Amino acid sequence: MKYIYLTVLSAIILTSCGGDKNKSVEDIIASKDLELIRQKKTELDAQAQEISNQLKQLEKEIKELDPQEKVPLITTFAAKETVFNHFVELQGSVSTKQNVVIYPEYSGTLTKVYVKEGQKVSKGQTLAKIDDGGLSQQLTQLQIQTDLAKTTFERQERLWNQKIGSEIQYLQAKSAYEAQEQAVKQLKEQVGKTVVRAPFSGTIDDVITEQGTVVAPGQSMLFRIVNLRDMYIETDVPERFISSIVPGKEVEVEFPILGEKLDAKVRQAGNFINPANRTFKAEVAINNKDNKIKPNLTAKLKINDYTSEKAILIKQSIISENAEGDQYIYIIADKNDTMAKAKRVFVKTGKTQGDNIEILSGLKNGDEIIDEGARTVKDGQDVKILKIEA
Numbered sequence: 101m102k103y104i105y106l107t108v109l110s111a112i113i114l115t116s117c118g119g120d121k122n123k124s125v126e127d128i129i130a131s132k133d134l135e136l137i138r139q140k141k142t143e144l145d146a147q148a149q150e151i152s153n154q155l156k157q158l159e160k161e162i163k164e165l166d167p168q169e170k171v172p173l174i175t176t177f178a179a180k181e182t183v184f185n186h187f188v189e190l191q192g193s194v195s196t197k198q199n200v201v202i203y204p205e206y207s208g209t210l211t212k213v214y215v216k217e218g219q220k221v222s223k224g225q226t227l228a229k230i231d232d233g234g235l236s237q238q239l240t241q242l243q244i245q246t247d248l249a250k251t252t253f254e255r256q257e258r259l260w261n262q263k264i265g266s267e268i269q270y271l272q273a274k275s276a277y278e279a280q281e282q283a284v285k286q287l288k289e290q291v292g293k294t295v296v297r298a299p300f301s302g303t304i305d306d307v308i309t310e311q312g313t314v315v316a317p318g319q320s321m322l323f324r325i326v327n328l329r330d331m332y333i334e335t336d337v338p339e340r341f342i343s344s345i346v347p348g349k350e351v352e353v354e355f356p357i358l359g360e361k362l363d364a365k366v367r368q369a370g371n372f373i374n375p376a377n378r379t380f381k382a383e384v385a386i387n388n389k390d391n392k393i394k395p396n397l398t399a400k401l402k403i404n405d406y407t408s409e410k411a412i413l414i415k416q417s418i419i420s421e422n423a424e425g426d427q428y429i430y431i432i433a434d435k436n437d438t439m440a441k442a443k444r445v446f447v448k449t450g451k452t453q454g455d456n457i458e459i460l461s462g463l464k465n466g467d468e469i470i471d472e473g474a475r476t477v478k479d480g481q482d483v484k485i486l487k488i489e490a
Contacts (some may be wrong), residue, residue, distance in 0.1 A: 117354045171439075173182045174473035176432060181465045184411030184458055186386040186451045187352065187402035192335030192384070194397040198300050198327035201308070204315045205293035205398055206230050213311045215323070221298045228296040230315065235294070239287045246280035247428060253277040302327035326395065332367060333399045336379035344405040345369055347381065350454060352402040353385050366403065412463050413456040416472040419449070430477055431463075432485070442470060444479040 103425040123131075128140050204210075212229040215221060256273035259265045306324040307312035309315060315322065333353065337345055349366040384401065386393060414429065421427050427447055447462030463469070470477060477483055 135230050171482050172442075172473050172477050172485050174432075174442075174477065175471045175486050176468045176484045177471050179239075179412050179414070179463050179465060179469055181410040181412060181469040184406075184408045184413060184451075184453070185350075185404050186406040186453055188337070188341055188405045188460075190335045190337060190401045190403065192333040192401050194386070194393055194395055194399060195333060195334050196327060196331050196395055198302055198325075198330055199395050200299065200300070200325060201321050202227070202296060202323045202325060203318055204230055204296060204320055204322060205317050206232070206290070207316045208233055208294065208314070209307060210311055210313050210315050211321070213307065213309075215304045215307065217304055217307050219304045221302065221304060221325070223298055223301045225298045226295055227298055227304075228311075230294040230296070232291055232294040235287065235291045239284070239291055242280070242284050242287055246277070246284050249273075249277040249280040252421075286351065294321060298325060300325070300327055328388050328391045328393070331386050331395075333364075333384040333386060335382050335384070335401055336374070336377065337369070337382045337403075339373050339378045339380060341403075341405055342369075342373070342380055344380060345403055350404040353386060354400040354402075355382065355393065355397060355474055356400065357397065358393070362386065408450075408458065410465075411450075412459045412465065413453075414459060414463075414469060415455055415471070416452065416457045417455070418469070418471060419447070419457070420475060429463075430468060430474055430479075432468045432483065435468070438485045440483055440485060442477040442479060442481045442483050 125140065128136055131137075165337075173383075197344045206233040210228055211231045215225070215227050217381050221227065253273040253276070256265065256270050260267070260270040302325045305326045306325055308321040308323060313320070345366060346369050351364045352361065352367060353364050364384050364386050366382055367385040368381075368383040373380055382403075384403075419427050419429055426445050427449060429447055430442045430444055433443040434441045445462050445467075448460045450458035450460045470483070472486075473483070
């Protein structure tokens with residue numbers, strides 16, 4: 101090989117001699133003759149191209165004649181069984197069932213507001229008072245009449261038990277008392293509607309209507325109350341996952357805005373498929389002990405829809421496919437030190453995760469798989485192993 105290169109280089113040196121050609125490159129440059137310099141450059145360019153072509157021919161012939169030059173160099177790795185968790189990546193929004201706007205149940209002037217924004221309140225706590233328009237006085241008068249009706253009934257009942265008086269008198273007294281009781285009960289309910297109470301324990305997020313405002317049922321928003329304890333993420337899941345994403349499935353939750361991640365589980369999976377987008381609802385319960393997570397916050401979800409305890413994973417890039425659509429890879433056989441033969445095996449693939457794909461059949465634990473060079477070898481071809489990856 102060295103002899104061939106020396107011969108070619110000697111030929112270049114001899115060719116560059118003769119006449120003006122006997123001058124060295126340094127002499128020609130020193131002459132400052134532009135035409136002569138250009139001629140020399142053209143001559144050397146042609147010689148360089150000729151040498152390049154000759155070297156390519158020599159290299160090709162060496163590869164044809166030297167068996168070692170024709171053996172592909174490859175790397176391999178061993179197939180290993182591992183636990184494979186596949187995740188569906190979705191996006192959801194934080195919600196809470198205890199996030200409501202409180203409306204009044206009675207028309208009138210908002211005479212008192214007992215809370216302010218950010219204040220924590222308990223279930224049933226009084227938040228505001230609406231002017232009852234004289235209902236309290238009516239209730240007092242009605243209660244007096246009811247007490248009288250009760251006394252009359254009790255006396256009439258004692259007489260009736262002693263067989264004194266008529267039955268109709270007893271029944272009239274009883275009916276009058278019961279009617280008065282019912283009237284008091286109804287009026288108490290009306291008066292009770294003038295007091296606005298917290299429907300659950302939480303925090304007053306917003307005081308919407310100020311004291312002194314005239315309010316009406318179903319129209320005037322008074323407060324927004326939120327409980328940040330019972331929070332969940334709601335997401336739309338494609339219908340193809342309806343049998344695999346069920347309550348109890350593990351979920352990796354990420355809040356990009358907060359820069360935080362947490363582990364959770366699917367709390368509820370819907371049974372109704374939305375015909376508009378072919379999805380169903382799923383809820384993921386989350387722990388919000390530090391109250392950082394707020395309603396409507398965007399979350400990224402990775403829901404575990406499939407797990408295999410003994411899965412073999414390989415890189416997708418080493419899988420090839422024939423004209424019939426069958427997938428195959430190459431493993432090594434007849435290994436002797438660093439020399440071996442490439443063996444094609446057809447495989448059936450499963451789910452993917454990142455750059456890896458699960459092999460369902462065609463491989464077994466411990467098989468040595470060709471990695472680098474996988475797309476250049478042929479079935480039964482001799483190969484040389486450069487490195488065995490762990």
